Amino acid sequence: MKLYNIAHSRAGDKGDIVNLSLIPYQEEDYEFLRRHVTEYKVKEHLQDIVKGDVIRYDIPSFKAFNFVCQQSLLGGVTTSLALDTHGKSLSFALLEMEI
Amino acid sequence: MLKIGSGAGFSGDRLEPAEVLLEHAELDYLVLECLAERTIALAQKEKFHEPEKGFDPHLEVRVRRLLPLLSNQKTRLITNMGAANPEAAATKIVEIAKELNISCKVAAVTGDDVFQVIETNHLLPNDNPQQVKKENLLSANVYLGAEALLPALETEADIIVTGRAADPSLFLAPQIHHFQWSMHDYEKLGKGTVVGHLLECGAQVSGGYFADPGKKEAADLADIGFPFAEIEEDEVVIKKVEGTGGVINLQTVKEQLLYEVHDPANYFTPDVTADFSKVEVKETGENQVQVTGGKGHERPDKLKVSIGYHAGFIGEGEISYAGANAEARAALAGSILEKRLSDKVPHLRIDYIGMSSLHRTSFGEHTPYEVRVRAAGHSDSEEVAALIGKETEALYTNGPAGGGGARKKITESIGVLSNYLSRDQVHPKLIIRSTDNETI
Structure with missing residues (x-):
């Protein structure tokens, strides 16, 4: 199953860092995601995109996660040669992950 | 109750939703967030060639359309459309008001331009992998906080126009002013910053940047409504005007809560280190979400400076x-x-x-x-x-x-x-322009 089936995500940028939220549609899936969508797995899944570390922040109060991915925007929004300089589409790269 | 609406989430944002907000939401304040990091460098360049320019290129058209509505509804406007030249923006707004025969007082808040400080003290960051040369520097603007906007709110100004201020601070300042919060009440400033963060990107909390057909629905996106907040001391509800398109639900609010956030427990602004990690959200009706549990602690020592270069x-x-x-x-x-x-x-x-x-x-x-x-x-x-x-x-x-x-x-x-500057190197200034020819 793809992550896309049970969760949604939004990407945000700052410098060369992209943050990807991960939010289960059903709040009861929060635990399942916490166990299966680890920093290591995300880093491996996004290996073509994320060149630095991935840190996951857990927010149990509103049942969401935030993945902060370093060195992900080919040098940063302002001078990047990428088509999607902000990495706005990368939320859907995370949701491609098989779990 | 205090009602604050979000009428623009970026410089090129749509014009009509702000009009709808003014016509139907009975706002106390309308905020237009229009200034991206690189935009201010371009505006600085423009000001260099034409000293009466350097403010947001859409300022004139926005003000022309909104001013009659603002004046009718007695809604105050707060905006960073001053970009590199808030003073010239204020002069321009007054000029438009005179043409429209509307009485209007504008407060310009300046002091974000710290180019001289950065240049003369060689304050380029140590972490400068691009080896930027001094002659390529275009601009240096410090992020002002709500504190810099408060003196403007204390005047009777109908419009407060500034340049580089932290986006959530544009929304926090009217809350501090209205509820008379102390600048040291970090718990309250944290709550107020959550509201600012949710509203600062316009439609991004009301169904924009969200829809995925068959999965995440947002009705009638073509006619999307922009958000506003109804704020009481201990309760905040995010809403949009009835009958507009888009959607406000748990999903849109959660996505926006984490938008451009790193550590949710430590969201730095000039006013406070806000803590989003204990926020709770609850749907209290169709297209309305109640947000509670925002917190905060001591503000950062230094202020962030954004340095633009060619x-x-x-x-x-x-x-x-x-x-x-x-x-x-x-x-x-x-x-x-x-x-x-x-x-x-x-x-x-x-x-x-x-x-x-x-x-x-x-x-x-x-x-x-x-x-x-x-x-x-x-x-x-x-x-x-x-x-x-x-x-x-x-x-x-x-x-x-x-x-x-x-x-x-x-x-x-x-x-x-x-880069970062200590607070004593930053000196916000207030300039008043009025259709009654009052000048300070």
Whole structure:
């Protein structure tokens, strides 16, 4: 199953860092995601995109996660040669992950 | 109760939703957030050539359309459309008000421009991998906080216009002013910052940047409504005008809560270190979400400075291939461009739009019906950057079969670096302009 089936995500940028939220549609899936969508797995899944570390922040109060991915925007929004300089589409790269 | 609406989430944002908010939401304040990091560097350049310019290019059209409504509804406007020149923006707004025969007092808040401090004290960040040269610096603007906006709110000004202020601070300032919070009550400032963060991107909390047909629905997106907050001391509800398009639900609010956030427990602004990690959200009706549990602690010692510099030129070219073997013809086009340009543009980037241009992979095998080749490269010379588009266009007659829809583009590249200044080096200033010719 793809992550896309049970969760949604939004990407945000700052410098060369992209943050990807991960939010289960059903709040009861929060635990399942916490166990299966680890920093290591995300880093491996996004290996073509994320060149630095991935840190996951857990927010149990509103049942969401935030993945902060370093060195992900080919040098940063302002001078990047990428088509999607902000990495706005990368939320859907995370949701491609098989779990 | 205090009602604050969000009428723009970026400079080029849509105009109509702010009018709808003013007509139907009975707002106390309308906030227009229009200033991106690189925009202020471009505005600074414009001001250098024309001293009465340098404010947001859409200021005139926005003010012209909103001023009659603001005046009718007695709604105050707070905006960073002053960009590199809030004083000139204030003068312009008063000029428009006079033309429309509307009485209007404008407070301009300046002091964010710290170019002299940065330049004379050689305060380029140590972490300066691009080796930016001093002569390429364009602008240095410190992020002002709500504190800098409070004196303006204490005047009777109808419009408060500033330049670089932290986005959530534009929304926090009227809350501090209304509820008379102390600048040391970090718990309250944290709560107020959550509201600011949720509203600062316009429609992004009311169904924009959200819809995914069949999965995440947002009704009538074409007529999307912008959000407003109903704020009481201990309760905040995010809403939009009834009958507008879009959606406000747990999903839209959660997505926006984490938008451009790193550690949710430590969200730094000039006013407070806000803590989003204990926020709770609850749907209290159709298209309305109650938000509680925002917290905060001591504000950061220093203020962030955004330094803009001229970073040369980016040249781009695109051309498409479709039908049988499109992928191979696109790949051939890409390799030709690399050969023709590699000696002049050392780090040429070739993307295949429709395949891997956005995620740099397609997570497996896919055969697209059509592929668009994109070449992009950087050069200090505008002429060299232009070669990328020219060579792409030349693939019409000098490349693979069936190339179509070639386009070319050159962009002046503005880089942005960050540094920090201690608070005693920053001196916000208030300037009043009024249709009654009052000047301070």
